[in-house]
Amino acid sequence: MKRDNRISTSGGESLTQTPFDKLESAGLPPGPADHVGVSAGKTPTASTSPQKNRGRVDIIRQTAHRGGKTVTVVTGFVGIGLPEKEMLAKAMQRACGTGGTVKEGRIEIQGDKRTEAARILTEAGFRPVFAGG
Numbered sequence: 001m002k003r004d005n006r007i008s009t010s011g012g013e014s015l016t017q018t019p020f021d022k023l024e025s026a027g028l029p030p031g032p033a034d035h036v037g038v039s040a041g042k043t044p045t046a047s048t049s050p051q052k053n054r055g056r057v058d059i060i061r062q063t064a065h066r067g068g069k070t071v072t073v074v075t076g077f078v079g080i081g082l083p084e085k086e087m088l089a090k091a092m093q094r095a096c097g098t099g100g101t102v103k104e105g106r107i108e109i110q111g112d113k114r115t116e117a118a119r120i121l122t123e124a125g126f127r128p129v130f131a132g133g
Contacts, residue, residue, distance in 0.1 A: 052125060053127060054079070054124070054126050054127075055076075055077075055079065055126060056076060056128075056129055057075065057076045057077055057127070058076045058128075058129055058130075058132075059072060059074050059117055059118055059128050059129065059130050059131065060072070060073045060074075060075065060131050060132040061073075061112055061114060061132060062132070069110070070111055070112045071108050071109065071110060071111070072108070072109040072110075072111065072112060072113045072114050072117055073106050073107070073108050073109075074088075074106060074107040074109075074121065074128075075105070075106045082102065085102045085105070085107055086102050088107060088120065089101065089102050089107045091120050091124075092107065092109050092117050093109065095116050095119070095120055096109055096113040096116045096117070098110040098113065114130060118130070
């Protein structure tokens with residue numbers, strides 16, 4: 001028994017032709033209503049803006065085991081990866097005019113730069129809290 005509605009995959013058309021071009025979505029359930037850019041009417045740039053509340057992060061000033069030097073440490077990140085932490089660390093370093101690094105999931109900035117770090121984190125959608133001394 002031969003079907004009449006088959007789509008040719010012989011490659012007779014140009015290389016840009018795909019077998020999925022002529023498929024229809026009839027009979028399929030609708031996609032999620034909060035899909036960015038389609039159903040909710042959002043633009044792709046709206047999805048790149050920071051979220052309003054991405055969680056609490058602690059900003060700590062430390063001098064212990066650092067030869068008396070003061071270091072600002074930001075800890076408590078939940079749900080973000082190393083590349084985003086490195087991006088935040090770079091932004092803090094530029095704003096503070098100092099060096100810094102990302103170690104063991106923490107951002108360390110040289111000097112007592114808690115207020116500048118809090119400003120950057122607030123702009124990124126986090127809720128910074130000054131902890132410790």
